[in-house]
Amino acid sequence: MNDWTRHLETQGLVHAAENEWHFGEAMSQARVPLSSTAIAPLPQYSIMDIAGPDAERFLQGQTSAQVALADGEFAPLTAFCSPKGRVLANGQLMRVDETRYWLVLDVGVADPLHAHLAKYAPFYKVEITRPEVRVFGVLGKDAAAQVEAQLDVTAPATWAMAQSHATVILHHPGPIPRFMVIAPEDAALSAWKACESTATPVGNAVWRLHDIQAGLAWLGDAQRDSYLPQMINWEALGGISFRKGCYTGQEVVARAHFRGQVKKRLLRAQLENDTLPALGTPVHDANGKSQGDVVCAALNADGKAEVLAIITQRDEPRELNIDGVPLKRLSLPYAIERVDPESMSLQD
Structure with missing residues (x-):
């Protein structure tokens, strides 16, 4: 040690x-x-x-x-x-x-x-x-x-x-x-x-x-x-x-x-329970078809599991779940658009 x-x-x-x-x-x-x-x-x-x-x-x-x-x-x-x-x-x-x-x-x-x-x-x-x-x-x-x-x-x-x-x-x-x-x-x-x-x-x-x-x-x-x-x-x-x-x-x-x-994107979401899904746990739609996988999970201050998952893009909204528990979509703190690092650099 x-x-x-x-x-x-x-x-x-x-x-x-x-x-x-x-x-x-x-x-x-x-x-x-x-x-x-x-x-x-x-x-x-x-x-x-x-x-x-x-x-x-x-x-x-x-x-x-x-x-x-x-x-x-x-x-x-x-x-x-x-x-x-x-x-x-x-x-x-x-x-x-x-x-x-x-x-x-x-x-x-x-x-x-x-x-x-x-x-x-x-x-x-x-x-x-x-x-x-x-x-x-x-x-x-x-x-x-x-x-x-x-x-x-x-x-x-x-x-x-x-x-x-x-x-x-x-x-x-x-x-x-x-x-x-x-x-x-x-x-x-x-x-x-x-x-x-x-x-x-x-x-x-x-x-x-x-x-x-x-x-x-x-x-x-x-x-x-x-x-x-x-x-x-x-x-x-x-x-x-x-x-x-x-x-x-x-x-x-x-x-x-x-x-x-780009056929898949990162989704931020919350589960209405305190069970953390393991990395790689599939995200399913209402028909039981896999739409992606969990890449990160942690409990928040309310005891709910928050996750990042990479899921297939679809034009129409759809209900998603992890092991049958509904997934509530949460907003990301940035727009899904190109940001050039050159514009972020402190050199500029």
């Missing part, structure tokens, strides 16, 4: 399942950031380090982001695709040094993506590693003030980053302010302890709930190589640059966009 885990256990941490950590009953934890500040360990994420003189050129040919936009301030969303345009991993790209980038992604796809990129790395002066860092979140109405006071940085804007020595802070969207903190273990533990004095520890499912409410899906190993990036609304979140040159899968991704051939 490491010092990070040991300290969290003194605060009441329970390992409910692999990469599922909590500090108590789910509904009460979900209420915490609505009225105060919460801190949450985030074991569901991993960090990949891509470094070397050719790091930018290497990434430019592999990912949907315009890599030059990752300038140490703006931290664009991105996707790594197969030649058929299916997402192998989606994540957020940070430039942490002149020739070094960090990528935050779902822990379940970190090893497969590393193996995929390693096939191309020998042709570039680049090294791909997995740094020993910890990730946690700060969320709540006073989260920005907490980050500034305890971490001695100016809180970054949404999809931007701030850096203090080896610690990186990212601002993610959602119904309340929230920040992801990434740091080596000693620095992460010091930052966590600093935040403990004015924040309440909660489980990582609370952060996942705010991902759902932000319409933000992080694909894991079970969903790898299954969906076009547009099927997780990635172009609506600025995760695809249609102005850049070729990258693996670019032709298929661009064709789907310009011809309007």
Whole structure:
């Protein structure tokens, strides 16, 4: 056991399942950031380090982001695709040094993506590693003030980053302010302890709930190589640059966009019960026909299950259910339309 885990256990941490950590009953934890500040360990994420003189050129040919936009301030969303345009991993790209980038992604796809990129790395002066860092979140109405006071940085804007020595802070969207903190273990533990004095520890499912409410899906190993990036609304979140040159899968991704051939989309919805559907649980219509699958689920502050599911597009409205429980559609906090990351960059 490491010092990070040991300290969290003194605060009441329970390992409910692999990469599922909590500090108590789910509904009460979900209420915490609505009225105060919460801190949450985030074991569901991993960090990949891509470094070397050719790091930018290497990434430019592999990912949907315009890599030059990752300038140490703006931290664009991105996707790594197969030649058929299916997402192998989606994540957020940070430039942490002149020739070094960090990528935050779902822990379940970190090893497969590393193996995929390693096939191309020998042709570039680049090294791909997995740094020993910890990730946690700060969320709540006073989260920005907490980050500034305890971490001695100016809180970054949404999809931007701030850096203090080896610690990186990212601002993610959602119904309340929230920040992801990434740091080596000693620095992460010091930052966590600093935040403990004015924040309440909660489980990582609370952060996942705010991902759902932000319409933000992080694909894991079970969903790898299954969906076009547009099927997780990635172009609506600025995760695809249609102005850049070729990258693996670019032709298929661009064709789907310009011809309007995206047959599935991300749906945000709520179940009227407290049973969390497992990832991959099918979504059915009234006739029992499968319309898609759940990609993310968490309990909200009312004890209801909120989900993100990728479902087949239809012109006519239809009733949907999961295991016979009606699915209530909820609005996404963004329009389903192309957002160019170039327009989001702090360079512009």
